Amino acid sequence: MKYLIVGMGNIGDEYTNTRHNIGFIIADALARDFGVKFTTDRLASRAEARFRGKTVVIIKPTTYMNLSGKAYRYWLTMENIQIENSLVIVDDLDLDPGIFRLKTKGSGGSHNGLNNIIEMLEHNNFPRLRVGIGNNFAKGFQVDYVLGRFTRDEEKLFLERIPVAIEMIKSFIAAGSTNTMNTFNNK
Numbered sequence: 145m146k147y148l149i150v151g152m153g154n155i156g157d158e159y160t161n162t163r164h165n166i167g168f169i170i171a172d173a174l175a176r177d178f179g180v181k182f183t184t185d186r187l188a189s190r191a192e193a194r195f196r197g198k199t200v201v202i203i204k205p206t207t208y209m210n211l212s213g214k215a216y217r218y219w220l221t222m223e224n225i226q227i228e229n230s231l232v233i234v235d236d237l238d239l240d241p242g243i244f245r246l247k248t249k250g251s252g253g254s255h256n257g258l259n260n261i262i263e264m265l266e267h268n269n270f271p272r273l274r275v276g277i278g279n280n281f282a283k284g285f286q287v288d289y290v291l292g293r294f295t296r297d298e299e300k301l302f303l304e305r306i307p308v309a310i311e312m313i314k315s316f317i318a319a320g321s322t323n324t325m326n327t328f329n330n331k
Contacts, residue, residue, distance in 0.1 A: 146201065164277075167235065214264060228248075228321070231316055234257060241276055246271065
């Protein structure tokens with residue numbers, strides 16, 4: 145059985161350690177936890193690991209956030225992975241920093257990356273790990289906020305919380321989405 149883990153973000157040094165790239169940050173942490181490294185591949189940086197007898201393909205799309213659906217759809221097809229065995233890791237303005245929520249479907253809201261995935265798949269029934277980045281910005285400054293770097297306090301918080309995200313992803317692979325939601329979503 146195969147799983148696809150998709151860390152959402154933007155490529156390039158100017159986006160490193162920004163709130164919008166929390167998906168890349170968690171994907172990197174997961175790869176380190178599994179002891180694997182990313183290589184450049186078609187439409188994404190890709191790493192592959194084994195976990196509890198399952199193959200786990202981790203990608204970080206190189207298509208930029210707003211076109212992430214192209215890489216996601218390509219790797220689902222290329223690896224012949226069922227949609228329910230995929231997990232998109234994405235930043236979420238509606239959750240406080242460091243809060244994680246697993247969902248199996250839903251709208252993209254104002255998130256262009258999620259909306260592109262929905263457009264490419266022609267449905268919104270795909271699992272996603274929503275990572276709270278908060279919404280501490282003045283009206284009209286959403287783009288500056290999501291593309292901004294973490295404050296020192298946020299960085300400290302995420303360093304403490306990323307292991308929880310790793311455990312949620314491992315639970316998703318080993319125990320499924322329902323068990324993972326029941327175990328982690330209210331913590």
